[in-house]
Amino acid sequence: MNHEDPTDADLKARFTDLRKAETSGAPSFARTLAASRIREARPRETSSLRWKIGALSAAATLALLVVPRMAEKTPPTSLAKALPVLLPRSADSGRLFPSPLFGESRLPSDSVLPFHLAFPL
Amino acid sequence: MGKWMNPDLTRSLEPLHHDACGWARHCCIGSHVDPGDVLQTAYLKVMQGKARPSGNGSLKTWWFGVIRLTAKEEQRRRRFRESLAGKLLRFAPAGEGGARALSRIELDESSRELKAALTQLPTRQSEVLHLVFYQDLSISEAAVIMGVSLGSARTHYERGKARLRELLSHSPDR
Numbered sequence: 001m002n003h004e005d006p007t008d009a010d011l012k013a014r015f016t017d018l019r020k021a022e023t024s025g026a027p028s029f030a031r032t033l034a035a036s037r038i039r040e041a042r043p044r045e046t047s048s049l050r051w052k053i054g055a056l057s058a059a060a061t062l063a064l065l066v067v068p069r070m071a072e073k074t075p076p077t078s079l080a081k082a083l084p085v086l087l088p089r090s091a092d093s094g095r096l097f098p099s100p101l102f103g104e105s106r107l108p109s110d111s112v113l114p115f116h117l118a119f120p121l
Numbered sequence: 122m123g124k125w126m127n128p129d130l131t132r133s134l135e136p137l138h139h140d141a142c143g144w145a146r147h148c149c150i151g152s153h154v155d156p157g158d159v160l161q162t163a164y165l166k167v168m169q170g171k172a173r174p175s176g177n178g179s180l181k182t183w184w185f186g187v188i189r190l191t192a193k194e195e196q197r198r199r200r201f202r203e204s205l206a207g208k209l210l211r212f213a214p215a216g217e218g219g220a221r222a223l224s225r226i227e228l229d230e231s232s233r234e235l236k237a238a239l240t241q242l243p244t245r246q247s248e249v250l251h252l253v254f255y256q257d258l259s260i261s262e263a264a265v266i267m268g269v270s271l272g273s274a275r276t277h278y279e280r281g282k283a284r285l286r287e288l289l290s291h292s293p294d295r
Binding site (some may be wrong): 015021023027028035 | 130131134135137139142143146157160161162164165168169227229231232235236249254255279282285286289
């Protein structure tokens, strides 16, 4: 015993009373061991926890591995395909900005002809 | 049913059983963990050979260390079950209706006050006071059980005593 300080006697007395009360109500050794044996036979909750954590980790790892590869295999959609075609591809469909010099002139036209190409109507 | 890995060791723990009950109760003070569950799990560790004395120190200090660690594990497990992650994993509430015999004890007013005061102390301080005054161990033995240095245990002891006296002096019957 190391509490040699006489002023500790009050604390010691209180703890002794507590100990007496608790000891009288404690279950026997045999009973506690029997309960431990039952606990041993019972399926462990920790094992189910391990399974759950393992399954979740496996799913997360799989997702981390598979998702980037899927993204690699799928080529990104070209932006040009998504945009509407503004320029006509065939010559027949005409040009958006016909040049008065090189464009196909069709009369009547509201394009201004250069003077040397002016002809009387 | 698993094998009894070390029946001699289990039998040698019998004389320490009542002290172990008191220590398990103290380790669960202020938490919702059942001391009976803690003690049974600690015995199970011994039976299964998961806990073996290292040879350093006495059997009592080793056994109390096992109980202390088991109580901490049970508290962590309980906190996890009550956490959002635990609820998502659909854990049932822990320890309801389990080994409640150990925690169902009628105490007189003085003992109830002492326990209430101990719950208000920091864990280390209440542990060292319990080990010294209740279990009659030396501060160095308490230090081994708590896994702290002797100097640290002494400091916790002195501060704990002063704080406990202060708390008890403010209790209603004084």
